[in-house]
Amino acid sequence: DVKVTQSSRYLVKRTGEKVFLECVQDMDHENMFWYRQDPGLGLRLIYFSYDVKMKEKGDIPEGYSVSREKKERFSLILESASTNQTSMYLCASSLAIGGEDTEAFFGQGTRLTVV
Amino acid sequence: AQSVTQPDIHITVSEGASLELRCNYSYGATPYLFWYVQSPGQGLQLLLKYFSGDTLVQGIKGFEAEFKRSQSSFNLRKPSVHWSDAAEYFCAAGTEGTDKLIFGTGTRLQVFP
Numbered sequence: 001d002v003k004v005t006q007s008s009r010y011l012v013k014r015t016g017e018k019v020f021l022e023c024v025q026d027m028d029h030e031n032m033f034w035y036r037q038d039p040g041l042g043l044r045l046i047y048f049s050y051d052v053k054m055k056e057k058g059d060i061p062e063g064y065s066v067s068r069e070k071k072e073r074f075s076l077i078l079e080s081a082s083t084n085q086t087s088m089y090l091c092a093s094s095l096a097i098g099g100e101d102t103e104a105f106f107g108q109g110t111r112l113t114v115v
Numbered sequence: 116a117q118s119v120t121q122p123d124i125h126i127t128v129s130e131g132a133s134l135e136l137r138c139n140y141s142y143g144a145t146p147y148l149f150w151y152v153q154s155p156g157q158g159l160q161l162l163l164k165y166f167s168g169d170t171l172v173q174g175i176k177g178f179e180a181e182f183k184r185s186q187s188s189f190n191l192r193k194p195s196v197h198w199s200d201a202a203e204y205f206c207a208a209g210t211e212g213t214d215k216l217i218f219g220t221g222t223r224l225q226v227f228p
Contacts, residue, residue: 004158033215040124042205042220058215090158102147102209104216106158 003027006091006107013114019078021110023091030096032074033104034058034066037088049074081114088112117142119208121219129227130198136191136222138206146208148189149216150180153203162204165189176200201226 007022025032033048045058047066055066063085067075074093078085088111092104118141128134140146147166151159163174170182180191189206203223207216 031215035218040220043218045215048215092159102213102216103149103161103164104159104207106151106160108158109156111156 004091004093004105004107006089006110008110009108011110011112013078013081013112015082015114017078017081017114019081019112019114021076021078021089021091021112023074023076023107024072025074025093025105026072027093027095027105028071029093029105030071031094032068033092033094034064034074034076035090035092036060037090037109043090046076078112081112083114086112086114117146117208117210117217119206119217119219121204121206121222123222124220125223125225127225127227128196131195134191134193134196134200134224136204136206136224138189138191138219139187140189140206140208141187142208142210144210145184146210148180148182149207149209150174150178150189150191151205151207152176153205153221155202159205162191196224196226198226198228200224 004025013019034046035043044060049055049068065077090109091107094104120139149164150162153159162178165172165182203221205221206219209216
């Protein structure tokens with residue numbers, strides 16, 4: 001089975017802190033994604049990566065950055081956490097672009113609270 | 116612009132009743148379509164997917180969905196709901212040559228005993 005693992009289930013951070021959310025997948029997938037989930041808004045794409053060291057902005061990249069130094073690992077970085085970044089963060093991966101390979105596999109999510 | 120719409124934010128059904136969750140898409144070409152389920156505090160799990168061929172697709176946990184091109188819909192159905200089906204359900208779509216899925220805003224299902 002494909003496994004996508006997020007390093008933390010719950011995080012509480014202070015305003016202004018630099019926050020790292022880590023995600024690892026074990027199926028040699030090309031694509032990795034970071035989503036943010038908020039009630040009534042569904043899943044919104046923050047950033048995605050289709051290769052090592054490559055990244056693309058999603059729909060809501062402001063206040064976030066990402067790092068992909070190895071194929072299996074994709075990190076989301078909040079440079080200076082703010083209370084409006086309190087949310088559920090979901091990492092996903094997919095094998096490749098297009099067709100059946102677009103199927104996304106999700107991690108368990110990290111619920112981040114910024115106080 | 117490409118979009119996925121789930122018109123129902125919240126649905127309540129009795130255990131044993133039938134269920135239909137609606138999903139409409141707006142794409143230039145026939146999209147690839149997915150239904151995911153999210154239990155409280157969990158990530159998303161794939162229920163089923165449609166790429167081509169038979170427009171009625173079977174998924175896990177007794178769910179099925181029907182692709183209707185004329186209505187731009189991909190509704191999820193289950194003949195008899197169990198209390199454990201209470202969760203949030205997301206419809207998603209992608210197309211050939213694109214590298215990401217577009218998700219609907221989700222439908223929260225509540226099941227009464």
